[in-house]
Amino acid sequence: MGLRPSTAEPRWVRLLLVSVTLLFLGAFLVTPLVAVFVEAFRKGLGAYLASFADPAVLSAIRLTLLAAGIAVPVNLVFGLAAAWAVAKFEFPGKSLLTTLIDLPLAVSPVVSGLIYVLVFGLHGWLGPWLQAHDLQVIFAVPGIVLATVFVTVPFVARELIPLMQEQGTEDEESALTLGASGWQTFRRVTLPNVRWALLYGVILCNARAMGEFGAVSVVSGHIRGKTNTVPLQVEILYNEYNFVAAFAVASLLAMLALVTLAAKTLVEWRVAAAPASIFAAGEKP
Amino acid sequence: MRWPRRRHSVLPGFGLTLGFAVVYLSLVALIPMAALFLRSRGLGWGGFWETVTTPRVLAACRLSFGAALIAATINAVFGFVVAWTLTRYRFFGRRLVDALIDLPFALPTAVSGIALTTIYAPTGWLGRALEPLGIKAVFSPLGVVIALTFIGLPFVVRTLQPALEDLEVEVEEAAASLGARRRQTFRRVILPAVAPALLTGFALAFARALGEYGSVVFISGNLPGKTEIAPLLIVTQLEQYDYEGATAIAVLLLVVSFVMLLVINALQRWSGGRHARGA
Known part of the structure; x- marks a missing residue:
């Protein structure tokens, strides 16, 4: 030795x-x-599969897909816009803006739900007006979508901002000098430069959107078959001592988590392998 | 040749993107949060103080802060060992272990909650081992600590990893060649260099643990005054249509969140802002 x-x-x-x-x-x-x-799988494959025949479970899956299907694209657009403004320009209040973008991560999920109850709930700011027009946000689908949007605001933006700041504006300036329009520059230069970070942000955003519990729980009202998302359905089944069904539905979310982790690892390998800029392959800024 | 950064960029779309971002953020986040503060003003200082100093609220806050502090400390110690092992040593399955660290981020909190409860129940895999020792992990403050440790772990590990990777071996070699023992090098050279990152990770884990709800409510048992955490108390009061009580505790939690956010930002600037990761 x-x-x-x-x-x-x-x-x-x-x-x-x-x-x-x-x-x-x-x-x-x-x-x-x-x-x-x-x-x-404690009671076998049959009992596992039977858990998904419950109409309440199917409706919960549909609602979760709907909420994520709205929250992810909306926050994708927001993330791109915010990252473009923050990373490519200098302006007063910039660090305040980046702090505010991260705010939903710092707030307790329960508080995130509560603020919407205080705006849209029966005793909230808009409550009387909404009731007069026969509209319901809290204890209904719109409230669940709103709460999901709120908790997933930061995910795309916070992946894009540091990367785009590091990449600077030289690539875009070159493209503009070569005669590309602003939109072309964004689509052909900026987007390819950040594609892996963008994908990663979307994956994280989606995972949180589908898995959110606290915020959604506060605004949901737990109406079976109507306002229960998959995590809320897990809670209901568990509290009813229907453990096999609860864990069967939970296993869907656990698989989603594993897929998220695998995708994250894959993206990290791609980022490590990919050049930082489409113009300057291998050159570190 | 690099020009000094100009105030007016040639890139288009500044007004559009900034305008959209600010309007969106205001509608989705800032205005609803303002609603919370305005609502709490209706209570007045006296009413606010009275609400947040009832024995039940005080007990919930004590538990939330205490358990979050203990969990963050456990994570600081074990998170350091994990981050150290993952950056310094090569062992079988290291990459798999590294990928697994983010599990508490990726696993929905409700799933973590029911899984932890099942494991630590007296009949569960780990609860069975604790029961003969007289340790009650489920429906006790210990359960709260367990859940908060689970969700806080990635914050410490992911903040420390880049800091440990950035440490230059030359510095350690210099310390060794000047006669420092490995233990001395660790205490005098390595630890001070990663202290800002360790503190940042600790603060992130603590902040997350304070507001955590989903993973805790199943394992804690939610006994008022004993195992009831502050976020759960908000939900309970909301269910009883006590909006004022719920709002007062929420304001308290939100103010602490703001303070933690400022502390974390300051810590990140101190550590050079480069080791700041954690979702």
């Missing part, structure tokens, strides 16, 4: 630290994940 380099720990320390890491992560991360699938 050779001498240990001066910047490495003794072998027993390394073994100890690796063991602590694996034990800690095993207990805290792997066990819950495995438990979801074990509990879901």
Whole structure:
């Protein structure tokens, strides 16, 4: 055996630290994940599949798809617009704007739901007006969509802003000098430069949109078959001691989480491999 | 040749994109938040103070802050070990383990909640081992700490990893060649260099834990005054149409969130702003 380099720990320390890491992560991360699938299949494949025949579950899946289907595109457009303004221009109040974009991440999910109840609820600002016009936002689908939009605001923007800031404006300026229009520059130069970060932001945004619990729970009213999203349906089934069905529905969300993690890892490899700019391959800004 | 940054860029679309971003953010986030503060003004200072100092609210806040603090501390210690192991050592399955770190971000909180409850219940895989020791993990404050540790872990690890990767081996070699033992190098060279990132991760985990709801409500049992966290108390009061009570606690939580956001921003500037990750 050779001498240990001066910047490495003794072998027993390394073994100890690796063991602590694996034990800690095993207990805290792997066990819950495995438990979801074990509990879901506790009574066999038949019982697992039967859980999805429940009309309330199907309606919850439809509502979750609808909420994510609105929240993700809306926040994609917002993320692109905000990142363009923040990363490509200098203006007073810029750091305030970036802080505000992150705000929904800092707010408790319950508070995120509450603020919409205070605006649109029966005793809220617009409550009387909405009631007079026979419109319902809280305890109805629009409230769920709004709460989902709110909690997913930051995801696309915060992936794009640092990358676009790092890339600077030279590529776009070159394109404009070469006669491209503003829209062409954005589509042909900016978008390809940020495509992987954009995809990553969309994946994270979607995961949160489909998995949000606290904010949606406050505005939902838990009307079975009408205003329950998939996570809320999991809660209802669990509280009814219908554990197999609860974990079966939860396993859908767990699979979504695994797909999200896989996509994230894949995108990170692509980012590491891809050149930072379509013009300057391999050159680091 | 690089020009000094001009105030007026040749790029188009500034007014359009900034205008859209500001209007959108105002409609979706700022105006509803203003509603919260305006609503709480109806209480007045006296009413606000009275609402947030009832024994039930105080107990909930004590539990939320205490459990969040303990969980963030556990994460700071074990998160450091995990981040260190993942950046410094090569072992079988390292990349898989690295990808798994983000699981608490990706797994919906309700799913984490029911899974943790099942595992730590007296009949569960880990609860069975704790029960003979007289440790009650479910429906107790310990359960709250467990759930908050789960959701806070990625914040510490993901903030520390880039900081540890950026450490230059030369500095450690210099320390060693000047006669420092490995332990001394760690304490005097490595730890001070990553301290800002460690603190940032701690603050992020703490802030997230304070407001956490979904993963906690299943495992805590929600006994008023004992295992009831502040966000749950908001929901309870809302269900009883006590809008004023709910608003007062929400304002309290929101103000703490703002303060944490400022603290985290300051910490990130201190650490050079480059090690700031965490969703």
